[in-house]
Amino acid sequence: MKTPKAFFKPLAIGAPAPMMEPPVRLERMIHFVPPHVDKMRAKVPDIAKKVDVVLGNLEDAIPADKKIEARQGFIEMARDVDFGETGLWTRINCLNSPWVLDDLLEIVAGVGDKLDVVMLPKVEGPWDIHYLDQLLAQLEARNGVTKPIMIHAILETAEGVKNVEAIATASPRMHGMSLGPADLAASRGMKTTRVGGGHPDYVVLADAGADADAPRPAYQQDLWHYTVAKMVDACEAAGIKAFYGPFGDFSDAAACEAQFRNAFLMGCHGAWSLHPNQIDIAKKVFSPDVGEVAFAKKILDAMPDGTGAVMIDGKMQDDATWKQAKVIVDLARLIAV
Ligand code: GLV
Ligand code: MG
Numbered sequence: 001m002k003t004p005k006a007f008f009k010p011l012a013i014g015a016p017a018p019m020m021e022p023p024v025r026l027e028r029m030i031h032f033v034p035p036h037v038d039k040m041r042a043k044v045p046d047i048a049k050k051v052d053v054v055l056g057n058l059e060d061a062i063p064a065d066k067k068i069e070a071r072q073g074f075i076e077m078a079r080d081v082d083f084g085e086t087g088l089w090t091r092i093n094c095l096n097s098p099w100v101l102d103d104l105l106e107i108v109a110g111v112g113d114k115l116d117v118v119m120l121p122k123v124e125g126p127w128d129i130h131y132l133d134q135l136l137a138q139l140e141a142r143n144g145v146t147k148p149i150m151i152h153a154i155l156e157t158a159e160g161v162k163n164v165e166a167i168a169t170a171s172p173r174m175h176g177m178s179l180g181p182a183d184l185a186a187s188r189g190m191k192t193t194r195v196g197g198g199h200p201d202y203v204v205l206a207d208a209g210a211d212a213d214a215p216r217p218a219y220q221q222d223l224w225h226y227t228v229a230k231m232v233d234a235c236e237a238a239g240i241k242a243f244y245g246p247f248g249d250f251s252d253a254a255a256c257e258a259q260f261r262n263a264f265l266m267g268c269h270g271a272w273s274l275h276p277n278q279i280d281i282a283k284k285v286f287s288p289d290v291g292e293v294a295f296a297k298k299i300l301d302a303m304p305d306g307t308g309a310v311m312i313d314g315k316m317q318d319d320a321t322w323k324q325a326k327v328i329v330d331l332a333r334l335i336a337v
Contacts (some may be wrong), residue, residue, distance in 0.1 A: 004256065007019040011086050019108065021239070024334065025052070025087060026052045026083075026285065026334055026335060027052050027053050027087060027241065027243070027269055027270045028052050028269070028270040028271075028282050028283055028285075028286035029051050029052055029053065029270055029271060029272070029273040029279055029282035029283065030052075030053040030055050030087075030119075030243065030270060030271075030272050030273070031047060031053060031054055031055060031272075031273045031279060031333075032055050032057045032091075032180070032246075032272055032273065032274050033054060033055065033056055033057065034057055034061065034062060034070065035057070035069075035071075035072075035073030035074040035076075035077055035239070036062060036066040036069035036073045038071040038073075038281070039071075041073055041076070041077050041155065042110070042123070043242075044077050044081050045081050045082075046087045047100050047276075047279075048083050048084070048101070049084075049086075050279055051086060051279055052086065052087060052270065053087035053088075053089055053116075054083065054086055054087070054088055055089040055090060055091055055119065055272075056070070056073070056074035056077060056078070056088070056089075056090045056091075057070070057090075057091045057119050058070050058071055058074065058090060058091060058092055058093055058099070058103055059091050059092065059093050059094065060121070060183075061250075064201065067093065067099045068102075069333060071099070071102065071103055071106060073109065073287070073309060074090055074104065075107060075111055076153065078107075078114050078115065079110065079111055079114070080108070080109035080268045081161050081222070083114070087114050087117065088114055088115055088117075088140040089114045089115070089116055089117040089118070089119055089152065090103075090107060090115065090118060090119065091154075092104060092107075092118055092119070092120065092121075093121070093122075093196070094121045094122040094123075095114060095120070095131065095209075095284065097129055103272050104118075104132075104135060104136070104139060105139065108139035108140065108143055108145060109139070109148070110142050110143075112139065112140060112143050112145035113145050113147065115149050115150065116149070116150060117150045117151070117152075118132065118136070118149055118150070118151055118152070119152045119154060119178070120132055120151055120152070120155065120238065121152065121154045121155050121180070121183075121245050122154065122156055122157055122160070122180075122183065123154060123155065123156075123160050123167055124157055124159040124160050124163065124269075125159065125160070125163040125166060125167065126163065126166040126169075126170035128153075128167075128168055129151060129153065129167060129170035129173075129174065130169050130170060132151055133170070133171040133173050136148075136149050136151070136173065140170060145240070147270070148173060148192070148258065148285065149210040149261075150173050150174070150175035150176065151171060151173045151174055151175060152174075152175045152176050152177065153167050153176075153177045153178075153316075154176050154177070154178050154179075154180040154183075155167070155176070155178065155179055155227065155231055156179070156180025156181075156182070156183035156184045156187065156245075156283075157182060157183065157184065157187040158187045158188050159182070159187075161184070161227055161230065161231075164231055164234040165178070165237070165238075165273050166317070167234070168234040168235050168237070168238035168240055169238045170245050171321045174217065174238065174240045175240060176235060176240045176241035176242060176243060176269070177226055177231055177235055177240065177241075177242055177243065178242075178243040178244070178245040178272065179224060179228060179231060179242075179243070179244055179245045180245045180246070181194075181195065181196040181197075181224055181227075181245060181246070182195040182196065182248070184195070184248065184334040185213055186261075190223075192223075194223070194248060195247065195248025195249075195250070196244075196245060196246050196247045196248055196259060197223075197247055197248070197252075197256070197259050198220050198221070198222060198223055198255065198259070199220075199223060202219065202220060202221050202223050203218040203219055203221060204218070204219055204221060205217070205219075205222050206218070206219065213315075222259075222262050223313040224244075224259070224263075225227065225262070225294055227292075228242070228244065228262070228263055228266050228268065229266060232266055232267035238292075241270075242267060242268050242269065243263075243269055243270050243271060244260060244263035244268050244270075244271040244272075245271065245272050245277065246271075246272045246274050247259055247271070247272075247274070248274070250274070250275040250277065250278070253277060253281060256278060256281050257281050257285060259271075259302075260281060260282060260285040260286070261285050264285050264286050268286075269286065269313045270282060270286050271285075271286070273333065282321070286331075286336075287331070287335050288328045288331050288332050292328055293329060293332040295312075295313075296324075296325035296326075296328040296329050297325070297326075297329055298312050298313075298334075299312060299317050299321055299322055299325035300325050300329060301321065302317065303317065303319075306326075306328070307319050307322075308320060308324045
């Protein structure tokens with residue numbers, strides 16, 4: 001896992017120059033909490049012990065007449081709960097909404113020192129990140145927040161996908177990016193009504209056999225393959241992290257697991273959990289399989305300096321598979337810590 005380059009120009013004269021080196025953290029699930037609901041907020045101390053990241057959601061799914069309560073609920077929750085090693089994020093409202101300015105002013109003033117990451121929805125291009133970067137710099141300086149707050153973009157418009165590489169490198173504050181399949185589907189004019197996952201009609205037919213009248217198997221395709229691949233390349237090239245976003249059908253654990261697994265295999269570091277039963281799915285999927293780790297360790301052990309070619313269990317290994325094995329073993333070690 002790469003870490004972004006160190007950077008940062010302190011805004012205020014005499015202010016300490018913070019390092020933009022986020023700790024290499026496990027972020028297998030970003031667990032969404034609606035902070036205006038008292039019952040949900042009451043569960044946060046327990047949830048925080050089970051997840052890698054808790055996110056207070058202020059944007060979509062929070063009704064317009066509850067936006068202020070959600071913001072206040074988030075500040076209260078951030079102040080009162082001991083998150084320990086668990087990451088604390090918020091998803092603010094989008095930049096052209098009437099709420100976003102107060103989201104940032106009040107949250108950075110209230111709990112800026114505890115906040116790790118701001119998730120910014122509906123990012124269209126690097127200009128959105130530049131704006132947020134400068135605003136965060138002003139608010140950190142004004143409120144004496146010395147640990148830089150990182151930015152996580154949601155990739156959920158056609159324009160954003162077009163500009164994904166420029167978004168990934170728009171600021172040293174960039175932590176990573178999540179695919180937002182629901183908004184992206186709408187932005188692209190896709191003919192679906194789902195939050196992520198596949199579609200029974202998005203299939204390819206197998207070739208017809210000798211019996212032309214026999215039913216032909218139809219194989220469902222991953223609707224998100226192209227975007228996830230594009231996002232992972234943009235993120236890895238920029239030294240930041242890619243994530244799959246939400247899976248809306250809470251009743252279909254198998255489909256959620258399959259979507260998360262595709263993302264994991266493609267290079268994503270985690271996904272959103274919107275329901276408690278998605279926490280364990282994400283934990284299982286985004287932690288490497290023990291058999292895979294054991295095999296990866298064999299490769300590392302067989303090639304101590306990472307060069308050459310060896311056969312293991314009948315399979316050829318070389319410098320490139322050594323690097324793949326290292327990704328898996330590094331992740332397993334992070335989980336074991
Ligand atoms: C998430 O915000 C999405 O639109 O899928
Ligand atoms: Mg969205």
